[in-house]
Amino acid sequence: MHEVLLFGQVPWGRHEQVLKILAGLCAMQPQRVIERHAVYKPSQAPTQQRGVQVGGSQTIQQQQRPNRDRPVQSTELFYVQAIQSLEESDLGDKIPNGSETNGTTNVMKKQSWAMQFQDVPQPGKRAVILRQTTKSKIVDGDAHEFMVTQGNTFITEFMTEGYQFVTGNIVLNMYRPLQFHPTESVLSSPREALPPLDSLQPLDESGAYLLEASILLGSELKPEIETQGTNELRDLQARMKGVVTLKVPERLSLDTRVK
Amino acid sequence: MATESSLPPELKTLNTLRQRLMTITAALYSLRNEIQNPYIVLPPWDRVVKLVADLGQMTKILQDFQNNEQAFRNDDLGISPFNVPAFLNSAVVHPTTEFPATQENILGTLLTKKLAPAIEDWVEEGIKVAKSNEETDDAEHKEQILTSEQFKELWYWAVLQASDVGNKITIGEGDEYGDEDESSDDSDEEMVDAVAGEGPPKEATLEQGKAMIPLNDILKFISTGSIR
DSSP states (O other), rough: EEEEEEEEEOGGHHHHHHHHHHHHHTOOOOEEEEEEEEEEESSOOOOOGGTSSSOOHHHHHHHHHOOOOTTOOOOOOOEEEEEEEOGGGGGGOTTTTTTTOOTTGGGGSOOEEEEEEEEOOSOOOOEEEEEEEEEEOOOSOHHHHHHHTTTEEEEEEEEEEEEEEEEEEEEEEEEEEEEOOOOOEEEEEEEOOOOOGGEEEEEEEOOEEEEEEEOOOSOOOOOHHHHHHHHHHHHHEEEEHTTTBBOOOGGGGGOOOOO | OOOHHHSHHHHHHHHHHHHHHHHHHHHHHHHHHHOOOOOOOOOHHHHHHHHHHHHHHHHHHHHHHHHHHHBBTTTTTTOOOOHHHHHHHHOOOOOOOOOOGGGHHHHHHHHHOSSOOOHHHHHHHHHHHHHHHHHHSSSSSSSHHHHHHHHHHHHHHHHHHHHHHHHHHHOOTTTTTHHHHHHHHHHHHHHHHHHHHHOOGOOOOOOTOOOOOOOOHHHHHHHHHOOO
């Protein structure tokens, strides 16, 4: 799959207002989205495997090869993320006396995980970010074990909290990353239980939200589809002018390669 | 020196002018050489500033001399004052018969009275600036004499500066984000205060007293799980 994206920032003081504007623009109520992102690093390069056919069709492989600016059997490693979508009820509560409880103890077992890979955005001067991405659901079993069996090591995890809108082909995600409290020991797997949302520290201490506008372009990237997606995003960019500045960030800020 | 002081004041004037002009030319040449020469490292900024200041000083000395109506005056020696501007205004270039005819090009250059068009423009602009400066100096309150054009210019500049600073605060763009700008950007900080005072409400984002993290850092975090 490919996707085109634009990003913007919404200061905390304006997030209510922007939510209302987006609700009007998309003719829908904001959908609450809480996610937990567990970041994994492959422990070894998938060396010979990439040349060998492992599912998918031969034609796609052949088409992609000339596009790539690096050899297919590269030794570059990419972070992958296991993403779990959550409900507020999965998280802990704040008890009025000031202490906190952790949420459902078996939140890890909740079958709402998906594995996500995002490539480095394609180079070149573009009006939008274009990158390859895959997101596949992990339908059964232990998600962490699944990731580890594939040769990945757990690195860290963080939460995101925000709202989702859809208009036409565009998915608008307004969210902000939240950090867990630092722990004394290095974690080797995602937390079994989650603290209350309020107790998590936003990465951006000003409380600002990130606005991400994206369109999935389907598995096979055709130039006309890319153009259409780009144009739709640019239309949105023009409509949002004066509300939120949607822009193309620095390409390498979305670099998912392990360094 | 004996010959020098015994010269007629006209020749002394020309001699002095020649020396001062040579100093300025040499300074200009070395400045240009230091900046343009691709084989040497660019001089540090403070050196450039110093060179420019020196040039300004030299120009001022030259101008003072040109406008001096009482040059070479020395009451002790009984030398009467010599009016330099009056002499310069009335002086005429005239080639002597000894000038070699083969150097006609140089002769032509020397005799030319009209300035090159680009230089004429400079002179015109300089005179205009000087006049407006004089006017504003005469009236004590500069602000009242700003023409609408100057106002436009000022505001155009101010808007650009302010939005630049605004971006720095709200989006945190620019290289000096963080601790570094404490020492280097005093002037910017003053600007920040000024902007914060009457800042445009559109960018009023500092609700919690903290600036937003740069977009690129957030994207780095969501891509890799850390901001390196």
